[in-house]
Amino acid sequence: MVYGLTIGQAAAFAGVTVKTVRHYHRLGLVDEPERDSSGYRRYGSSDLLRIVQVRTLAGGGVPLAEIGDLLAADPERFSSALDDVERRLTERIEELIARRAVLHRLAAGDRLLLPERACAALDRLAELGFGARYVAIQQEALILARALVPEVFDSFLMQIERQLGDPEYVELLRRCQEAESWDPDDRRLDELAAALSAKLLANRELLSMPAEFRARPDAATRYGLINHHREHQAPAGARLNELLEANLRAAGVDIPHQ
Incomplete structure (x- = not known):
């Protein structure tokens, strides 16, 4: 065996x-x-x-x-x-x-890249009736801001939160959304840029850039990638942004030049 x-x-x-x-x-x-x-x-x-x-x-x-x-x-x-x-x-x-x-969280797509506080601001935009495209652009700008200028992100987010709590500013944002369909030479863009800059300058402290950001040799490039994101898709929006930045610089706000 x-x-x-x-x-x-x-x-x-x-x-x-x-x-x-x-x-x-x-x-x-x-x-x-x-x-x-x-x-x-x-x-x-x-x-x-x-x-x-x-x-x-x-x-x-x-x-x-x-x-x-x-x-x-x-x-x-x-x-x-x-x-x-x-x-x-x-x-x-x-x-x-x-x-x-x-x-x-991946079910929320790119929101995985943002903290809950930023997602709440985006949800607030949607609740206020802003279109999906507009909200998506703001979401992308927040993602870029968090990645490219982390030292500015919290103040940037605080500014957005304060603006969304201001009915007058919300109405200006609605006009900005509407202005994307205007002709870039529309004179209403000058009026809207003037109203926006006046509203922003009323809370001038929120516009200041941290010293560590201003000291970056590529500060202007980083700022431009965020603030001019998707402008090529909306010429009127690009023109509005150009006018707004010019108004703020004229008022002494230190906005990086590309």
């Missing part, structure tokens, strides 16, 4: 594949049994126990490179090593939970 299991039987009993058992052999985690008189390796109960131990530790998150030393350790060291593995698994679990939260 032939005693012992073939590698296929041992793998099946232990709940792994033959390839896995052979990998354990290559790593020195499980000794290869001697061949019998027929030339087959036969796995006994001690071999099967070792395969189950390695499989269990690996399944519990212990790196294969550490399992050999762990199985050879005394009980105290074994317990300490398992505590370390548990700590690493906990960190990994926390990382995976955070990634899952990110995936859930």
